[in-house]
Amino acid sequence: MGLQRILNGVIRFRKTVRADLVKQFEKVRDDPHPTALFITCMDSRILPARFTQSQVGDMFVLRNSGNIVPHAQNYGSAGYEVSITTEPAALELAVKRGKIKHVIVCGHSDCKAINTLYGLHKCPKAFDPESPMDHWLRRHGYSSLRKLELRLSNPDEKPLEYISNNALFSFSALIDPENALSVEDKLSQINTLQQLENISSHGFLKEFLERKEINLHAMWFDIYTGDMQMFSKRSRRFVTIDEDSVDRLTNEINQ
């Protein structure tokens, strides 16, 4: 068990898909055309390539705990400073050198990071100053928690506003209008959308957003049903990606 399973997997890989993949690597090496950066949680149940059936060279993948991209203004008291965390650096690499056209942030239900963030919110005493995880979540999850409070104290379903500081990428969202999700899963959807606001806050993206050279999207994977949802700005809510909705969603993106 454990490592043995991983080593056996490598042996299986050598015998089966390796030769074909190496051929694909060669094809892509001199002429790479990745189309997207897929930012998602490190959760072991999330399998980006399988969920999207993507192939060699299709997309960059960036993963961390809670699919978070720190906001540009979340550094020090001086306001805007150039971020030195991994996520904005990866974003810059994918956009400038990879010339991708789409950034997708994908959250999911039953997210342990989000559950921990909500736990810290309900019980601030649980915060462990020695825990990098707690610091990461509290520092970068604060805006999502504030929006959750708005959503929970808002029985009239006023949409939440996501406004980027450069006004280039703003939208409003109805979170779980059927009230079918747990509070943690509501927070997870809010947090997924919050990352679009955070991404658009970074100065180096301004020109790309102005020229509409990159598109920002939110997806949300429901672990319980296997459904992938996509946020529709037009409908102001997450919509399951299926045979009925895919044309509508594609239309919306192309407009």
Ligand SMILES: [Zn+2]
């Ligand atoms: Zn997660």
